Amino acid sequence: MAGIFSGGLDVEEACVHGHGVRYDDAYRAVHAEESSRWFPLHSKCNENFDFVPSWVNPAIVFFALLAAVGVLCLAAVGVAAPRTRKGR
Structure with missing residues (x-):
């Protein structure tokens, strides 16, 4: 039950372990507002990889x-x- 409600991987873990791409914390900090907007949807690991297809x-x-x-x-x-x- 704890695993079901854990919420999954955080962004850094999903980038590195889930997709095998480099996580750029400085890029995410500069572009933090992009991942919280309603439209257009973005959730980027770095300047080259976006989770949203x-x-x-x-x-x-x-x-x-x-x-x-x-x-x-x-x-x-x-x-x-x-x-x-x-x-x-």
């Missing part, structure tokens, strides 16, 4: 736009449906 940020934009289009379509149907019933 390159397809994730475009996918977030795509699905956000898809959700917005879905909401607009539902709103349009909600506005148009009462008008067509009254016209009959």
